[in-house]
Amino acid sequence: MPLPDGNNFIEKFAKSFYNLFDTPATIIKEKIVAPNQKTYPWYHQKFRRVPTIDQCYTDDPICVFEADMQYRRDRQVDSEILSILRQRFEDCVLYETPDHMEKCKHLLQQYEEGSTDWFTKYGDLGAYHDVKVAYMKQKHRMVWERRHGPVGSGMKEN
Structure with missing residues (x-):
């Protein structure tokens, strides 16, 4: 006559011996490791957005550095x-x-529009530029457009 499941002494001993090692490991994994683990639903790390260069104080080198790194990441993505x-x-x-x-x-129109936008933002800055140079380019472009109209439309008459 076979014994019902779980009543066998060897099975009970093997299960308790297994639980002796498995239970602490499971508790550590579920209570400590999993809540503190950074999980991303994508394949690349998502950086938090930091203040841009126009929001940084002039005597705050950390903010300027973070804005520069964000600018470089954005340029690489673009x-x-x-x-x-x-x-x-x-x-x-x-x-x-x-x-x-x-x-x-x-597709050609999408590419040409994208390359025009990329050049408007990043073009003519040189090989070694930073966020301050790009910000000055944007500022000078805005001043030009305020004085003369959109770039490429010719200068307006005063």
Whole structure:
């Protein structure tokens, strides 16, 4: 006559021996490790947004450094987005070769608009620039537009 499950002495001993090691490890994992673990639902780390350079005090080097690092990350992201747009257009041209001018026109327009926006923000700054240089470029552009109208429209008459 077989014994019911759980009444066997060897099974009870093996289960209690297992629980002797498993229970503390499970408690530590559930109560300490899991609540303090940083989990991201994406594959890259998401940095918190910091004050921009125009919100920093002039004598606060930490704020300026954080704004510069955020600017560099943003520029890198914008450059990658532009690279993806360019790659999409090139892939479309390769795939639709005979009549790619009409089938890939919307991708070319997206890429040209993106590259224009990228150049407006980051172009003509030189190889070694920081957030202050980019901020001054933006400020000078805004002053120009206030005085002369949108860039590229010619100078307005006074």
